[in-house]
Amino acid sequence: MAEGEKSLDGLELSKQWLEAADSRAELFRYLKEQVPQIFCLKKESSPQEEEELMQSRLLLPLECFLFGEDPQEGLEKLKQGSTSSQLCGRVFKEGETVYSCRDCAIDPTCVLCMDCFQDSVHKSHRYKMHASSGGGFCDCGDVEAWKIGPCCSKHDPGSATAMVTDECALEPEIYERAERLFRVLLHYVTDFLVWEESLDLSAELQPRTKENAYYCVLYNDEHHSYDHVIYTLQRSVNCDQAEAQTHTALIDKEGRRAVKRGTLRSCQQAKDLIRSNSEHISLQPLRVEILHAAVMAHQTFVLRLGPWFQKIISYSVGFRQAFCQVALETNTDGDQPCLISRLMLHDGRMYKGARKIVHELIFCSMLMETEFKRLFAIEFTKHYKQLQKDFIIDDHERSISITALSVQIFTVPTLARQLIEEGNVIKVIVGTVMDLLLEHLDDNNRFFFLGYNSDKFSRIQVIFHDLRYILISKPSVWTEELRREFIEGFKVFLGLLKCMQGMEEVKRQFGQHIAVEPEWEAGFSLQIQLRHILAMFQDWCSSDEEILLLAFEECHTVLMQCNNQPFHREATDYYMCKHILHVRPYKVSQEPVSIHLPISRLLAGLYVLLCRTGAVERLNDLGTFDRTQLAEHPLRCVVLAAQVSAEMWRRNGLSLVSQVYYYQDVKCRDEMYDKDILMLQIAASKMDPNHFLMLVLLRFELFDYFNGSCSSKDQWNRLTEEMLYLLIAIIGERYVPGISQVTKEDVTMREVIHLLCIEPMAHSSLVKGLPENESHETGLETVIAKVATFKKPGVSGHGLYGVKKERLVEFNPFFYHYSRSQHSKAEESQKKRRTHEGNDKALRPPVPPTFCPAFSSIVRLLCCDIIIHVLRRVLQRAAEDRSTHWTEAMIQRALHLIGQALLEEKTQLEDSTVEEVTFDFSLKARRIGSEHGKSVFLLLSKIKAVPSLEAQKDMVKWVLQMFEIVKCLREKSSPTASMSMDTTRPEESAQDKEKAERKRKAEAAKLHRQKIMAQMSAMQKNFIESNKMLYDNMPESGTQGEPVATAESCAMEHRELCVAIGPHRGCSPAEREVLTCILCQEEQEVVAQAPAMVLTACVQRSTVLTQCRGKIPTNRADGTGTSYPLFMPPELAVGTHTGSCGHVMHATCWQKYFEAVQNMTRNRLHAELIIDLENGEYLCPLCKSLCNTVVPLIPFETLTFNYENAEIIGQHLTLPRWIQILSARIKGLKSIAQDNESNTEGSSVDGDTGLCGEGQPDFRSILSYGVQEPRKFSDSIVEMLVVCATTVHRVGLQTAPNELCPRVPLMAWNTCAFTIQAIENILQEEGKPLFGSLQNRQLAGLKAIVQFSAAQRLKSSQAVIQRHFNDMLGVLLPVMGRKNTPSLLEVDFFHLLVGLVLSIPALYQEEAVDLQPSAVSSAYNHLHILHLVTMAHMLQVLLSSTDFPAVVGEETEETRAAAELYATVSQHTERLIPDVSGSSVAERVKQGIEPFLRSVALFFNCLTGVNPPEELCSAAVSSQGQMEALCSYLVLPSNVFQLFQEHRDPVSPLLQRWCGNPAVTKALKGKVQTVRYPRRRNRLIDLPEDYSALLNQASHFQCPKSTDDDRKHPTLCLFCGAMLCSQSSCCLTQLDGEDVGACTAHAATCGAGVGMFLRIRECEIVLMASKTRGSTYPAPYLDDYGETDPHLGRGNPLHLCPERYRKLNQLWQQHCILEEIARSLEVVNVMFAFEWQML
DSSP, rough: OOHHHHHHHHHHHHHHHHHHHOOOHHHHHHHHEEEEEESSOSSSHHHHHHHHIIIIIIIIHHHHHHHHHHHHHHHHHHHOOOOOOOOOOOOOOOOOOHHHHHHHSSTTTTOOOHOOOTTTTTGGGGGEEEEESSOBBOOOOOOTSSSSOSTTTTTTTTTTOOOOGGGGGSHHHHHHHHHHHHHHHHHHHHHHHOOTTTTTOOOOGOSSSSSSSSSEEEEOOOOSOOHEEEEEEEHHHHHHHHHHHHHHHHHHHHHHEEEEOOHHHHHHHHHHHHHHHHHHHHHSOOOOOEEHHHHHHHHHHHHHHHHHHHHHHHHHHHHHHHHHHHHHHSSSOOSSOOOHHHHHGGGGSSSSHHHHHHHHHHHHHHGGEEEHHHHHHHHHTTTTHHHHHHHHHHOOEEEEEEEGGHHHTEEEEEHHHHHHHHHOOHHHHHHHHHHHHHGGHHHTTTOTTTOOOOHHHHHHHHHHHHHHHSSOOOOOOOOOOHHHHHHHHHHHHHHHHHTTOOOSSSSOSSSSSSOOOOOOOHHHHHHHHHHHHHHHHHHHHHHHHHHHHHHHHHHHHHHHHSSSSOOSSSOOEEETTEEEEEOOOOTTSSOOOOOOOOOHHHHHHHHHHHHHHHHHGOTTGGGOOHHHHHHHHHHHHHHHHHHTTTTTGGGGGGGHHHHHHHHHHHTGGGGHHHHHHHHHHHHHHHHHHHHHHHHHHHHHTTHHHHHHOSOOOOHHHHHHHHHHHHHHHHOOOOOSBBTTTTHHHHHHHHHHHHHHHHHHHHHHHHHHHHHOOOTTTHHHHHHHHHHEEEOOOOSSSOEEEOOOGGGGGOOOOTTTOOOHHHHHHHHHHHHEEEEEEEEEEEOOOOOOOOOGGGGEEEGGGGGGHHHHHHHHHHHHHHHHGGGGGHHHHHHHHHHHHHHHHHHHHHHHHHHHHHHOOOHHHHHHHHHHHGGOOSSSSHHHHHHTOGGGGGGHHHHHHHHHHHHHHHHHHHHOOOOOHHHHHHHHHHHHHHHHHHHHHHHHHHHHHHHHHHHHHHHHHHHHHHHHHTTHHHHTTTTTTOOOOOOOOHHHHHHHHHHHOOOOOSSOOOOOOOOOEEEEOOOTTEEEEEEEEOOEEEEEEEEEETTTTTTTTOOOOOTTTSOOOOOOTTTTOOTOOEEEEEEEOOEEEHHHHHHHHHHHHHHHTTSTTTTTTTTOOOTTOOOTTOOOOEEEEEEOOOOOOOOOOOOHHHHHHHHHHOOOHHHHHHHHHHHHHHHHHHHHHTTOOOOOOOHHHHHTTTOOOOOOOGGGEEEEEOOOOOOOHHHHHHHHHHHHHHHHHHHOOTTOOOOOHHHHHHHHHHHHHHHHHHHHHHHHHHSOOOOHHHHHHHHHHHHHHHHHHHHHHHHHHHHHHHHHHHHSSGGGSTTOOOGGGGGGGGHHHHHHHGGGGGOOOOOOSSOOOHHHHHHHHHHHHHHHHHHHHHHHHHOHHHHHOOOOOOHHHHHHHHHHHHHHHHHHHHTTTTTOOHHHHHHHHHHHHHHHHHHHHHHHHHOOOOOGGGGGGOOTTHHHHHHHHHHHHOOSSSTTHHHHHHTHHHOOOOOOHHHOOHHHHHHHHSOOOOOOOOOOOOOOOOSBBHHHHHHHHHHHHOOOOOOOOOOOEEEEETOOOOEEEEEEEOOOEETTTTOOOOOHHHHHHHHHTTTEEEEEETEEEEEEETTTTTEEEEOOOOOOOOOOOOSSSOOOEEOOOOHHHHHHHHHHHTTTTHHHHHHHHSSSOOOSOOOOOOO
């Protein structure tokens, strides 16, 4: 009823408003009354109440007004008539994963949300994924964003329902009402969002009575830290820390928060306090405002209207259009901008919450409608400069600034063009940058960034992104308008470059080092921002010839106006080799020089484009360009780099070295170094070659040096090297489209070849080494297959590319993009490769592509007089061999140049006739200077003999051969065949000789080996002949006495060798074990009486085998609760694992080492992260594994086993007899204990014997079957036993160390059992045989642990052990149990078996003498215990099974026995078990007990040392064969059901007792969960093959404890698959009184403190062990190039690598997580501790 009333009220109200003359005033009157009654009341109402009131009283009437009827009905009608939008428009939150398609996206900013991507065609393309910084939106459905597949299947309009036209979207009266309502509300929203503190409520909204209720509102800023704000609030508004923290968190999230409500005066006081308190800490006070309660109420409502608007707009296209119409309409009076502009212009002053509302409204309205998007873009561009200026002074991140919307507008190609044509957006953007950088201009109108504000500067740089967006797609059709506006914008851009041309000049320091490093980063960050923009401007220009010519002329004009680093002296003449150069002098080493020359470089780029298109002919007055002048500055720049490399500028500090590094680095070289080389090539192509070279020598300051008028200096050698390097580049670097006929692909291929010639590289390293274009593409994928082969990675490492052999001919050792280190690496690796292949070491210059006609004259440099002169001087110095005058590198470069020249000449001679070829290098090289024996050719022959040039011999040889080839081509004298013979013979013959030599050596070695073998064989025969007697007599020798027995016993031992227990058990191995201590390197034999040798070991709690993950039983020290550790529950919820790395030390050495480690580690920074000293941890001295104890090494007990005796005893000691004897012994021991307690001394036990009947065993009967003295151990072994047992007890039970606790021996037995089970589990998982496949360290550790556990009873009080034995036996013999003994289904029988076997010797203890059972007694004890436990376990398997396998087979002995047993059990359990066949029972039981038997075999093998049968050492044996071998080793009948028949008498009553236990009945009735056998083998969870599926899962993850949309870190537990909210305050929990994150808390219950998590958005594994320790580990996902991608930095598609995941699984199952963490932390030197517990 109430609902109906509400809506009626709403409808009536809306009718009143509709009918009112001025519905705006009516609406405001209503809001004036209602809003302050709902929000910001004195008594704070709950969010739910507020929400309900707002819905019913405010939003419902508004919706009624809108629809003119009940909103539900109106909405239904709307839905029938409209279609959904084609655009997705999902707005991204920070951290959300977004996808871009490298094949189809128009530019990299076109992205899809997760859902659209999963349903799109791009899923099968080359996509990239990355985390959004927030604020963008999904481009699905935007036809302009994608080349193909613009829509996913959800947003595809399909052909049938084409986009609905605007008209049919809404009925006219609804549209009119919507416009009316939106106009009123949007004005209302705008007024309150742009509210200033000083404003007062308008008359329409002024309440009748203005109460004195105000709010003190604190705003967010980025200057003050969390702690500052918390401190200030505590001091200013009397709140406690928790409250202050809440306030601060909300201020940070929403942008503001009311921190006090009160009267105006009290709020004013709070404001003053906050401001003064915050000023103490930071120079800026916090922003605080005082707002009236009514204003606050209206502002709160306005924020709620934002989402309401979004909801309404999403109902219909018509509503959206009405909203846009209202938002963009200009005011009638025209003085104020439209509403949306008002909001935009106020954006910088709004707080976070308000901004988000405005941005989301823009996203869901204007950006979703093409026409309104255009109008909005025009508004945005109109106010662009102001918006950017506001952003610069705003201190919030860009992602929540209105300026971030530029990416949504400027990247749309049609819009970008319209904005250039209508609003010249290029001019606007560049003008904005210029305005903001004005303050950095110096007197010469050049930038000077000293003392700049880096934060402000980085904000200015962001503006360049907008320019990039505008230029991202070049126009295919140019209109006149576009041409005019583009050139206009280009001119403004040149103005910006003009301020950079020659900025930040440097001058070489003489005498002393510079005092302050000059600022250089700002200039380079500007250059890096401009690098793509410059390339894009050139690209735009190249698409239209008119534009290109205009741009070139503009650029040239501006360059001529630049006056940077002018000449200060007049031109003079310079003479060399009869050539005269008239030029103005300039010394780079003495005068100012700048590395920034963007205009010169842009001009070079445009010139090459002109040459490419052929438009260069159309250039006006081509002659007026002075090439020398154009090349001047780039040449200076190259010389500067050369001089820095020659260490002439050392006193200028690191800043200059850094600048030169970036100048040539891949990030900047495209628009810096490469363009300088280009400009020099342009100059070289147009100048006289001699003049050009003279100019180069002059600027390198080597002119006088080569003219012979000054002596040598070390730096001149270096400069000569650099100068020759430059010439090699100018002549040889032709891989630029336009310089020669190459494509972009060829350029990339060459780059890749040269990178791979350094070493094989991973894909990511290659990408880093290649320049990116504006779309962040390198073009690598298209060419890599042509030049390289891929080698897949193994379990670690990454895939590598190696260069293909046939591509090596393209290798140029002087490739101009090599850094010095790369050059030497590449040279070395290529020489190595050539030697390996048996070739010479000459690294010949490759044959370059031919120059385009415009540049063809560059090759004249190679044959002009000056170059011959230079080469002669260089070679002459080497020939004279005066070490200070030349370097090997100089000769290398000279030889390379000569090689280039000869290759050029050879090519020309082959292509045309001798008469036509003007290139005459070889002639000049032979002629010039030959009269003095100093021609280039003759000097080459001389330097061949210089000993220090041994490394270059092959190269000289090759050069001389080339001279011959060219000579033959010129003379055409010798036929080509003989010539080729001539030229190749030296090389061939050398190779043949080498091969022949190698063959001869191999033959000799073979003969030598044969000779030795013959000798050995003769010696062997000789020995056998001379000792023939021995060999023959061996079998017969034992004819009498002693040897017969040995022979028999040997044979017998041999036969019975493979039986672990019982009367026929094999012998323990008797070999001595001599080990070396890893610390003192001394050897020692392991003997029970000797000083102890110990193994390093690590004890840890483990849930690897658990059957109830996530449930860890609490074991309290008071012994209440579960019966653990006496009985291990069958779920194995948490066990204690002891592992060892197998390294041995003396106990004394270990103690010294341990103390030293403790002392040293205490002083180390953050050492507690690696090792926990309190818990006795240390790293193994040898392998650095994490350890926390040592296990003493105890040898096998040497036994003399009397088989005859065993046979006789066996006839008496049957199972029933054994049970009686045990019962009697236990009773007796109990009564003694009671007697001792009641101090009745002298009460003899003899009386007991009389009480027993004739055949009844007495108290001492047990001793009659054989006893012996117990083993004696040395004191140090005993001490180590205590050390180890205490650690196991402390770690396993998480209690304080207490060596006297009765549970110490129990924990030793438990860790022994659990470790064996864990190892059996690993072997089964990996499909390895039970014996022989363990690593030595695992085996040594296992044996040591078993022997340590067996020796445990010698250290504990015998009474305690007897009591434990009695309690454990109670499970098997219920008569003897206590009343709370667990039932058959509540214990793990392997743990029980280990406990019983290791504790039974305590029963042999007498008061006066220490005794232990003899070998024979032990053999029978073991046999009977095993038989009893096996039968109990078989019953356990039966009772807990529900799913019997359907086995069809003939009836055998086994199936009959199984059926019989099953029938008996069924009878005892009152037929509660299902009815199944004998074969099913047999199969189920055999499967169920196999893991138990495998563990038992391992245990007895380590306990007695008896070798197992061979079948258990091979994986090839069938499971049936293995089962039989197990049974024979453990003296069980191969048909295990026979046990019940053999022992029918004693076991029948036991069966009845076992089955009749109430707990069993309960379980069978299904009231309790039981464990099924064989137990489930735990593995890490299954992960999807494609990583995007995981990201999808993460994107739909909702934190269970918070509802906000803040960035979450979804983290997956790999043990159980739980998704957790990591690193977030919402999911902090308390663990041991300390706040911990969700992962740490989860690891405590899921992995007993150990965890393995996959952080999905970061794509990395986190390993955790305890609260303070963790480390990251690569995720098992690889991209197609075999590389992991932490933090999705590269964003390539990722796929699961099964091998790596298997390795992770092994890491967990082998309990190596702790070790891995310790190792990784040891490697990484931790400077700042990471709070792992907060994960």
